[in-house]
Amino acid sequence: MPDPEPHLHRAASDLAYFSADGETYVSPAPLRDLRKSRPLRVLSEEDFAFWQSYGYVIVRQAIEPAAAQKLLEFTWDFQGLDPDRPDSWYEEREFATDLERDLYVYGFVEAYQHQYIWDSRQTQRVYDAFVDVWDCEELWVTLDRLNLNPPNVRNRDRALIAPTDQGFDIELHWDVDTTLAEPPQRVQGIIALNDTRPELGGFQCSPELFHRFEEWAAGQPADRDPIRPAADRAEYPVVRPELNAGDLLIWNGLLAHGVARNTSENGVRSVQYLSMMPALESHEEMRRSRIDSWRHLTTPDWNRTLVGDATKHESLRYGPAELTGLGEKLLGLTSWKEQ
Numbered sequence: 001m002p003d004p005e006p007h008l009h010r011a012a013s014d015l016a017y018f019s020a021d022g023e024t025y026v027s028p029a030p031l032r033d034l035r036k037s038r039p040l041r042v043l044s045e046e047d048f049a050f051w052q053s054y055g056y057v058i059v060r061q062a063i064e065p066a067a068a069q070k071l072l073e074f075t076w077d078f079q080g081l082d083p084d085r086p087d088s089w090y091e092e093r094e095f096a097t098d099l100e101r102d103l104y105v106y107g108f109v110e111a112y113q114h115q116y117i118w119d120s121r122q123t124q125r126v127y128d129a130f131v132d133v134w135d136c137e138e139l140w141v142t143l144d145r146l147n148l149n150p151p152n153v154r155n156r157d158r159a160l161i162a163p164t165d166q167g168f169d170i171e172l173h174w175d176v177d178t179t180l181a182e183p184p185q186r187v188q189g190i191i192a193l194n195d196t197r198p199e200l201g202g203f204q205c206s207p208e209l210f211h212r213f214e215e216w217a218a219g220q221p222a223d224r225d226p227i228r229p230a231a232d233r234a235e236y237p238v239v240r241p242e243l244n245a246g247d248l249l250i251w252n253g254l255l256a257h258g259v260a261r262n263t264s265e266n267g268v269r270s271v272q273y274l275s276m277m278p279a280l281e282s283h284e285e286m287r288r289s290r291i292d293s294w295r296h297l298t299t300p301d302w303n304r305t306l307v308g309d310a311t312k313h314e315s316l317r318y319g320p321a322e323l324t325g326l327g328e329k330l331l332g333l334t335s336w337k338e339q
Helices: 045-054 065-079 086-090 098-106 115-121 124-134 207-211 213-218 284-296 325-331
Strands: 056-059 139-141 146-149 187-192 202-205 248-252 257-260 269-273 276-278
Touching: 045 056, 045 207, 056 124, 065 115, 065 146, 065 269, 115 325, 124 139, 124 187, 124 248, 124 276, 124 325, 139 325, 187 276, 202 269, 207 213, 284 325
Parallel strands: none
Antiparallel strands: 056 248, 139 276, 146 269, 187 248, 187 269, 202 257
């Protein structure tokens, strides 16, 4: 017997956004075709046009560089790594699962609820940028983590991860199934915690493929990989946008993107993963889970790759973050309808 269709919850907004999981959404129109009903708050008209045409947009100094620096220092401290001793970045450790090893290689930092992380989430300029993208004020912020990626050598060498012929590829992938007649809408984001340089690797994407996706897809076989593009990089170049500490990059789930390896001698790339989605206030189970994660520092359960720190879980290190009025709404603690 086939599984029943997941229940779709309508977001607490005037636009008809629906979702079962708070990650991917059914919307009246694809975000690339959205007609704005609210004035832009942060993005310029040129920014918004670029976002719709090429699938990403950069908001300069979405948080203060000093706030980014504090977060960068926290990522070092949380992992017990010394930024001045590269040998400490590769100390041998045991992994309970292959997933834990892969996350270590990729540089994920399993902290989700620290005050500094929440300070970024409840920054007005960050929130306003996502309002511009969704044309929706009633948003929830994703309970996501950090990344600190040293040079990909030794026990952080990507060669340790078995390659696959299909499916997810850290180098370049889509966040949604692009073979669907009407792919769901998804938005992702990162805040740079330090300045980028080409050799540090980091976010890369194929904006021309996003721009000409229908043309490209029409020439592909019916059984093509739904989340890994096999596109000619000469015709659809992969670019690496330059980010400075505090810059926010937002991208559409239909933008092929990935993370380039760090090929530097002793530099690191560090970001905070941060996105916002239309708030599913009617999804009571999800709302309670989000509040519990914040209040008790339990590992968020919205993504199976969020595993919590294996050495010392964040719940053993500090207490709940203080939320502003905006932060309470972005978590789900307070309803957007309570004005």
